[in-house]
Amino acid sequence: MSAAPPSRRPKRAPAPPQDRGLSHELMQLIQDNQGDPDFMTSLGRGLVVLSVFSQHPREVTMSQISTETGISRAAVRRVLYTLEKLGYVGEQGRGFVLLPRVLGMGGAYVASSSMTAAAQPVLDALRDDVHESCSLGVLDGDDVLYVARAETVRIMSIGLRAGSRLPAYCTSMGRVLLAALPHDTLESYLERNPLRPRTERTVTRMDEFLDTLERVRREGVALVDQELEIGLRSIAVPVHARSGAVVGALNIGTQAGRISLGVMQSQLLPRLREAAQRLGTLLH
Structure with a gap:
């Protein structure tokens, strides 16, 4: 049974000065758990500092981490010192970078996730069929987290x-x-996340956005045309577990100048649906 759409006028939180990322979400969780005597705030701050690296392709400075997380420079310095001693970060240039040891944490998830293990051959086959990049994503906090990808x-x-x-x-x-x-969960998401324009095509009107979600819910497909980045089109469908619950989303991304919206709907969508159904049957 599909979820009912939220009201047309959800309460809107004041827009924060910058995009809310994973580090912001983790800091909010730390704040929410301050009264729990078993909660280790210092460990939480360490994970927040690690999360900042995922949002930057190059080295990150102590000042950047402090500014983005709200953690004091002194505390950031201690976290980085500890992570450096343990071999997870190293100094480079004027800042710090992750070291290969962190791959062990991500690799453990990939090895233990039945969905990720099942998805990769499905994605590879879909990529080879349509000759376009394909991905599997899940909702992690307020973001889409890519858990598997087959790229051309x-x-x-x-x-x-x-x-x-x-x-x-x-x-x-x-x-x-x-x-x-x-x-309720969707309405909370909309309160936390203003619909900021990423391009001139991004849907930012709340009524239009809710209409779009209702259409996605009804038709079981989302087609985004250059709303994240000019020149990029993508189409996605849900991945259902055997219980019927949506456990992920499968997509195909393509260049706008090469493949039309009509071709995406008529040629790519049927193959995408077949791949999502195949993956769903493999999940426990």
Whole structure:
């Protein structure tokens, strides 16, 4: 049974000065758990500092981390010192970078996730069939988290890989996942995330956005045309577990100048649906 759409006038939180990322979400969780005697705030801050690196392709300075997280420079210095001693970060240039040891944490998830393990051959086959890049994503906090990907050529100005995060509201996988949320959860998401324009095509009017989600919910497909980045089109469908619950989203991304919206709907969508159904049957 599909989730009911939220009211047309959800309460809106004041727009923060910059995009809300994973580090902001983790800091909010730390604040929410301050009264829990078993909660280790110092460990939480360490994970927040690690999360900042995922949002920067190059080295990160102590000042950047402090500014983005709200953690004092003294505390950031202690966290970085500890992570450096343990071999997870190292100094480079004027800042710090992650070291290969962190791959062990991500690799453990990939090895233990039945969805990720099942998805990769499905994505590889879909990529070889349509000759376009394909991805599997889940909703993690307020972002789409890429958990598996099969790439042909790079079609975005930023590189995408397993572990990449993108805003949910202006991506095809994000809209599929948002459309499956319960009413209250979706409304909370909209309160936290102003619909900021990423390009001149980004849907930013709340009534239009809710209409779009309702259509995605009804038709089981989201098609995003250059709303995240000019020149990029993507189409996504839900991945259902055997219980019927939406557990992820599968997408195909392509260059706008090469493949029309009509071709995406008539040729790519049927293959995408078949791949999503195949993946769903493999999940426990």
